[in-house]
Amino acid sequence: MVTGTFVRWIVLIVDDHPLVGQAFELSIKAAYPHLDVGRVTSATEADAYVRLHGPRVKLVMLDLMLPDAEGFSALLRLQQILPDGKIAIVSSRTDSHTLSMGKAFGVDAWLSKSDPVETLVNAVGAVLRGESVFPENVQADPQAIDFHRRIATLSGAQLRIMRALVDGKLNKQIAGDMNLTEGTVKQHVSAILKKLQVTNRSQAILIAAPILRNDQG
Numbered sequence: 159m160v161t162g163t164f165v166r167w168i169v170l171i172v173d174d175h176p177l178v179g180q181a182f183e184l185s186i187k188a189a190y191p192h193l194d195v196g197r198v199t200s201a202t203e204a205d206a207y208v209r210l211h212g213p214r215v216k217l218v219m220l221d222l223m224l225p226d227a228e229g230f231s232a233l234l235r236l237q238q239i240l241p242d243g244k245i246a247i248v249s250s251r252t253d254s255h256t257l258s259m260g261k262a263f264g265v266d267a268w269l270s271k272s273d274p275v276e277t278l279v280n281a282v283g284a285v286l287r288g289e290s291v292f293p294e295n296v297q298a299d300p301q302a303i304d305f306h307r308r309i310a311t312l313s314g315a316q317l318r319i320m321r322a323l324v325d326g327k328l329n330k331q332i333a334g335d336m337n338l339t340e341g342t343v344k345q346h347v348s349a350i351l352k353k354l355q356v357t358n359r360s361q362a363i364l365i366a367a368p369i370l371r372n373d374q375g
């Protein structure tokens with residue numbers, strides 16, 4: 159008789175503050191000994207970790223304010239490479255506009271860094287059970303839902319280019335940064351405009367900047 163192999167799920171902590179991340183890691187391990195816990199300190203490391211461990215990563219606890227990502231850019235990238243995973247934001251940002259955006263973007267939970275560790279740990283179990291954990295009365299922004307639908311169609315390379323456009327970079331600079339030809343960048347920009355349903359890069363930047371920068375809301 160052949161029995162199935164037991165797969166241990168992973169909770170991945172993405173936080174660039176070592177003490178915070180370590181405390182959270184130890185607390186989750188103590189409360190959920192059947193789970194493995196990973197910890198990284200940047201969006202780039204999170205990308206690599208998820209690619210390595212794949213579907214074992216069932217929940218990502220993501221800090222929005224990372225050294226190599228702004229706004230919701232890290233969230234969008236993780237949603238691309240982990241479409242069936244759950245993502246909880248753990249952030250000091252708790253204003254109603256940002257929370258509304260997070261809910262519109264399909265975040266499973268929004269937790270404050272000022273919450274007691276016990277609250278954060280309990281939220282892990284709730285999210286893994288399929289519950290949504292948000293402060294009361296948070297409603298998803300309808301316009302943000304529509305924009306998320308459009309921006310989610312961008313490829314990984316196109317999302318990086320969109321972030322570069324928001325940063326004010328020219329095609330030549332983007333090509334150098336990404337080791338692409340200017341012609342390839344132009345093709346990507348054209349595809350981005352089509353997917354975002356806008357007619358020029360200025361319009362694309364106008365609607366994407368509040369999502370891909372830390373000064374949104």
